Amino acid sequence: MTYVRLIEPLGLVYGNIAQVAIRQGDALPLCGGPVAFTFVRLITGYQTVGLMPVQKVPQEWALELERITCSVPSVGVPVGPQIMGILNITPDSFSDGGKLANIDQAVVKAHEMVRSGATVLDIGGESTRPGSASVTPEEEWERIGPVLIALKAELPNVAISVDTRNSYVMQQAVATGAHIINDVTALAYDKAALPLLAVQDCGVVLMHMRGTPQTMAQHAVYEDVSIDVVRELAQRIEVAVKGGIARHRIMVDPGFGFAKNFEQNKELLRHILLLVNLGCRVVFGVSRKRMIGNLTGETTPHLRDAGTQAASFPAMALGNPLLRVHDVKGMMQAVNVWREIYQN
Known part of the structure; x- marks a missing residue:
C-alpha cells in the first residue's frame, strides 16, 4: 500500500x-x-x-x-486513552538516568505508577537519547531482566512493555512474559527481530526514526515531516506484516525528537491526526523532551510535566492512544479532565 x-x-x-x-x-x-x-x-x-x-x-x-x-485495535490494553509509565533502568537517560538503579527502586516506582493510573509499564535498559552510548544486548538484559521478573510477580495484571532494539533482549523479554515489544528502530536495527516476533503474539510498537541515536540528527531533512512520517511508518508496517506480524498487533510511535528538529517536532504535533491513516494504535511520547523545553523555556527535564500534558492533548482524539510519560499522576489527572469535558 x-x-x-x-x-x-x-x-x-x-x-x-x-x-x-x-x-x-x-x-x-x-x-x-x-x-x-x-x-x-x-x-x-x-x-x-x-x-x-x-x-x-x-x-x-x-x-x-x-x-x-474504523476503530483501531486495542492490542491487549484497555480501550480509550491509556497511560504508559516509563521505567528507565539506565544510568544515562536524559530525564531520570540512574534513579532506578536497583530492582527495589524500580518496583517501588512501578507500584506508584500503577496506583496513579498507569495500565502499561515500559521498561528500558538502553538510553536512546541523542548521542547516547550503546550497550551490549547482554548488558541491557542484565539491567531489565530482574526488574521484569519482579514486576511479573508483583503486578501480574499490568501490561509490561520492553523498550529494546535487540532481538536477544526481545527473546528473553517475551519468554519472561512481556506483553509488548517497543522498538525505536521499527524492527530495522536487528534483522533477527522480525522473524522472532512473527511467531509470538505480543504487541509490537514501530517507532519512526532515521539513522541511529548517534547519527539521527543528520537525517532530519523532510519534504513535509508529518506526511513523510506517516508514509515511512506505513512502509515499516508493510514490512512487518509481510514478515508475519499480524496487523492488529502493531502500534506506531511518530518518534518525536528522533531525527527531527524543533520546528519539525512542532509541525508533526500540529498534524498528528494524519496518523489515523495507518489504522494502528498510537504510542505518543513527548514526555519531558527537549521540544517541551524549547516551547516552555524550562531547561530542567523533570520540571517539564505540565508542558508534556498540554502537548499530549492533541493525541487524545487518535483512538486509544498510549500516552508514554514519566509523570503518571499528573498525566492521569489531565486525561480524567479531558474525558469529563470532551468525551462524556
Whole structure:
C-alpha cells in the first residue's frame, strides 16, 4: 500500500454533540469515536487537493475515509486513552538516568505508577537519547531482566512493555512474559527481530526514526515531516506484516525528537491526526523532551510535566492512544479532565 493519498481530519467535535452530528450526517467518527470530525483535507503526494465538509468527499476517496473512521485495535490494553509509565533502568537517560538503579527502586516506582493510573509499564535498559552510548544486548538484559521478573510477580495484571532494539533482549523479554515489544528502530536495527516476533503474539510498537541515536540528527531533512512520517511508518508496517506480524498487533510511535528538529517536532504535533491513516494504535511520547523545553523555556527535564500534558492533548482524539510519560499522576489527572469535558 503506497499511501500516496492521505486524509487529515479537521473540525473535531466531542461528546454528545459528536454523536448528534454523526446521526445527522454532519460528521464521521474518528477511529470509531467518541470524537468526530466534520471537515477533511485531502492530500495527494504533498499537495492539498481538497478542503471540504465530510459530506462532500468524493467517492473515489471512500477507502481512505473508511480507514480513518474504523476503530483501531486495542492490542491487549484497555480501550480509550491509556497511560504508559516509563521505567528507565539506565544510568544515562536524559530525564531520570540512574534513579532506578536497583530492582527495589524500580518496583517501588512501578507500584506508584500503577496506583496513579498507569495500565502499561515500559521498561528500558538502553538510553536512546541523542548521542547516547550503546550497550551490549547482554548488558541491557542484565539491567531489565530482574526488574521484569519482579514486576511479573508483583503486578501480574499490568501490561509490561520492553523498550529494546535487540532481538536477544526481545527473546528473553517475551519468554519472561512481556506483553509488548517497543522498538525505536521499527524492527530495522536487528534483522533477527522480525522473524522472532512473527511467531509470538505480543504487541509490537514501530517507532519512526532515521539513522541511529548517534547519527539521527543528520537525517532530519523532510519534504513535509508529518506526511513523510506517516508514509515511512506505513512502509515499516508493510514490512512487518509481510514478515508475519499480524496487523492488529502493531502500534506506531511518530518518534518525536528522533531525527527531527524543533520546528519539525512542532509541525508533526500540529498534524498528528494524519496518523489515523495507518489504522494502528498510537504510542505518543513527548514526555519531558527537549521540544517541551524549547516551547516552555524550562531547561530542567523533570520540571517539564505540565508542558508534556498540554502537548499530549492533541493525541487524545487518535483512538486509544498510549500516552508514554514519566509523570503518571499528573498525566492521569489531565486525561480524567479531558474525558469529563470532551468525551462524556
